[in-house]
Amino acid sequence: xxxxxxxxxxxxxxxxxxxxxxxxxxxxxxxxxxxxxxxxxxxxxxxxxxxxxxxxxxxxxxxxxxxxxxxxxxxxxxxxxxxxxxxxxx
Numbered sequence: 001x002x003x004x005x006x007x008x009x010x011x012x013x014x015x016x017x018x019x020x021x022x023x024x025x026x027x028x029x030x031x032x033x034x035x036x037x038x039x040x041x042x043x044x045x046x047x048x049x050x051x052x053x054x055x056x057x058x059x060x061x062x063x064x065x066x067x068x069x070x071x072x073x074x075x076x077x078x079x080x081x082x083x084x085x086x087x088x089x090x
Contacts, residue, residue, distance in 0.1 A: 017077045027074070030069045037061035 041057040 017080045018073070022076055026069065026072045028067050029072060033068050034061050034065040037064055 038057050038061040042053055045053045045056045047053050047056070056084050
């Protein structure tokens with residue numbers, strides 16, 4: 001048998017798990033991560049054409065930054081839910 005999760009427990013009420021400030025902080029982190037990856041990936045594109053190097057480094061950094069955004073959001077939501085659950089259990 002699996003133990004009940006935080007969201008299915010009737011005595012624990014979850015509110016809003018993200019805030020506008022946390023979204024702005026996450027956007028800044030993702031922009032920095034994108035810039036870092038873009039500069040790193042430019043040297044790994046197997047082409048001599050500067051347009052192709054820019055295109056593929058941009059597209060790859062964009063995809064990886066999207067995954068980074070999702071990871072940050074999942075981490076923040078789970079951490080916030082755990083903190084709320086611990087506060088309400090006391």
